[in-house]
Amino acid sequence: MENEIKVVELFAGVGGFRLGLEGWNGKSASSGYKKSLKSPYKVVWSNQWEPSTKTQHASLVYENRFGKNRHSNEDIAQVDVSKIPDHDLLVGGFPCQDYSVATTLKNSKGLIGKKGVLWWSIHKIISEKKNKPKYLFLENVDRLLISPSGQRGRDFAIILQSLNELGYAVEWRVINAADFGMPQRRRRIFILAYLKGTNIYESIKEVAPTEWILEDGTLAEAFPVTSENTLFPTEFKLKGDIVSISENFNKGGTTGLFENTGLMINGLVTTLKTQPNYDGKFTILRDLIQNGEVTSEFYIDKNDLDKWAYLKGPKKEMRTNAQGFEYNYSEGGMIFPDPLDKPSRTIITGEGGKSPSRFKHVIQTPKGYRRLSPVELERLNMFPDDHTKLEGVSDTKRAFFMGNALVVGVIEKIGIALNQKITNEVTLQSER
Template identity: 85%
Template sequence: MKNEIKVVELFAGVGGFRLGLEGWNGKSASSGYKKKMSSPFKIVWSNQWEPSTKTQHASLVYENRFGNKHHSNEDIAQVEVANIPDHDLLVGGFPCQDYSVATTLKNSKGLIGKKGVLWWSIHKILSEKETKPKYLFLENVDRLLISPSGQRGRDFAIILQSLNELGYIVEWRVVNAADYGMPQRRRRVFILAYLKGTEIYDNIKESNPIEWILEEGTFAEAFPVQTEYSLVPNEFELVGDIVSISENFNKKGSLGMFENSGIMIDGLVTTIKTKPYYDGNFTFLGDIIQNGEVTSEFYINNEDIDKWNYLKGAKKEMRKNAQGFEYHYSEGGMIFPDPLDKPSRTIITGEGGKSPSRFKHVIQTPKGFRRLSPVELERLNMFPDNHTQLEGVSDTKRAFFMGNALVVGVIERVGISLCSKIENGIIVQS
């Protein structure tokens, strides 16, 4: 193993970033935790806080798996930056919220957006740290690129300009895990940033932006893509500070300005639509199913099948709202039960519980129809079996964790590529 890469993990959940970067018990997620993984990544501090719950279940699961040393279970907005150790890489999956910027505070180093928006907690760390992290690796829902509806892409533009002002080059890629052989169709935007003075920063400055996006970049190595070279990339400059961008970015535009792949260098954005290129093996829902270990409470009673069929079926009917107003309601049907010969649909936070639902997964087995078990949901996100099992944590809560989690294999592949860019070793062996 080469030089250690010190990592701070924010919004840690139950540890998806950590599993992808460090592995579990020295094993690799992409191998089903069977092959050895030697990684330079080392989590030196982590934070998990859920403001809406009294009992911090996710943090308890995290501590149960990784220990409570250097782990913080307090509101990140209240954490003193001085208490966060210096680190090389900052990672986290921060929520997609309203990032609009309202004011400039006289006593702050920068511009502050709405209170409680977790992006500004990241911004605060980057602004106040005397030794800034060299790299950032962030995750969000892909609608970040087109939010809000009245100013398509404004929120992402604010983030890009924030990082530009702090001295970072930023690249991004929307990745659907199933496109690269993983067991779940989960589409997210991943963001990498490189601080001025790093070797990667210098290499990007010397590269052609399109070549970096398509062939040379960290994401291009981790997740190869193809594109129609006849397509002209969208190029534009981020104009003004983040307050100006908040007020004016794409104000009259009905379409988003950011494609699924792109890079921002010194405020100049280059973005192009790409398609995944993958010729490896695929993992399907049927490949991760438990055989014989699932208990009876996950099976659906015959008398409830009609309810499930109705909720998942196509509808075109009259409905009445709370005020008594009648309206036409329609929606398309969903495949029922879920096919075992394809990657699964995206896990949602409401996956748990016995009540019939349009969005919960249901499979057909020789014993009948049933919901997915917590272990199967963990496998769809490429977590170790029973990673979230802990006394006092219900199966419904475990399903909630997986609805909020990410696909660990995506993190692992980006970590391997990032290591190669900064000349560190990460080795997966049989």
């Protein structure tokens, strides 16, 4: 294809980035895979590796859907960078267990954690590539902006300064997919970076930072926003190298410096809080429910309903810890069952399995209360039906995949906006 954009997909999981950029069988996620998506993106190499796992289920699903050609199932930290083909765009939702809602901030190890260290695999590829990728498109949990608890925002500052030293300008946005009509309330930070020398980088230099953030930027075009603080954004310069930032950034700070939207170029950070500006159609949970196609194993036994109701309900009670000490425990209640007239709650990795849980989705149907099926979980992330279905892969594992996945429609919209920027860049270059 003319003007093909070559993509390397890291930490590929079951292929969410690829589906968003390439589509599936030529169809787009935003149309439920019914309408054509003319995509210039082509994944030329991918990697998926789950440490401490004998059977690499996610990689097997990926290979089943996209083929084994140019797919790597080995520890990315051990991959010889020279074996990775040159590419225009590097993408990936780099592992973020240390920052996720499943771990408290006090226990967060940030970038030096077991999984967080994989950021340095991205850094290594960019550093060692003679022909650096012109663009980066990354995803993480929004807690990255305030991690770790003792130096709020240090980890994100390290990422920004790392990319600054490598010659990139960076824009970011925390996006809740449901705010823009998608079926799941899933908040994630999306990071785009542009290499010095590209027309996009030069375009950023020519406008005021807030103008790029709110109007001209790739993320602004994909997901429009407004802000009440355009005259007084937070601005500061990243000082020192990444070692200095690691040791000193916001040391002892009780609040973070990064807002949900921002831009960094030449070490200057501009950040402000924005709100979604969307007036289109919203997708609700009822829209995606299977009718008469769910097997009995997903229905909850009436004798177990009280247990489910207790776990999801409010609590204020005395408990005893492992050392025998009593303490007061309290937590708020959750809506039970999950409402069908709203977008779903965030899918978590523990969504699968029959055991009662506070966090699993439960809906009420004419046949009774039940958990969500693997297909319904796939739909909430805008994957094709049965994308993760494969012999040897359990329903619990399929639910785990969706808890780790991203909302494909977000990737698709950002990919379209990025392609428009790149296409304009190619046009300008050809006119010179």
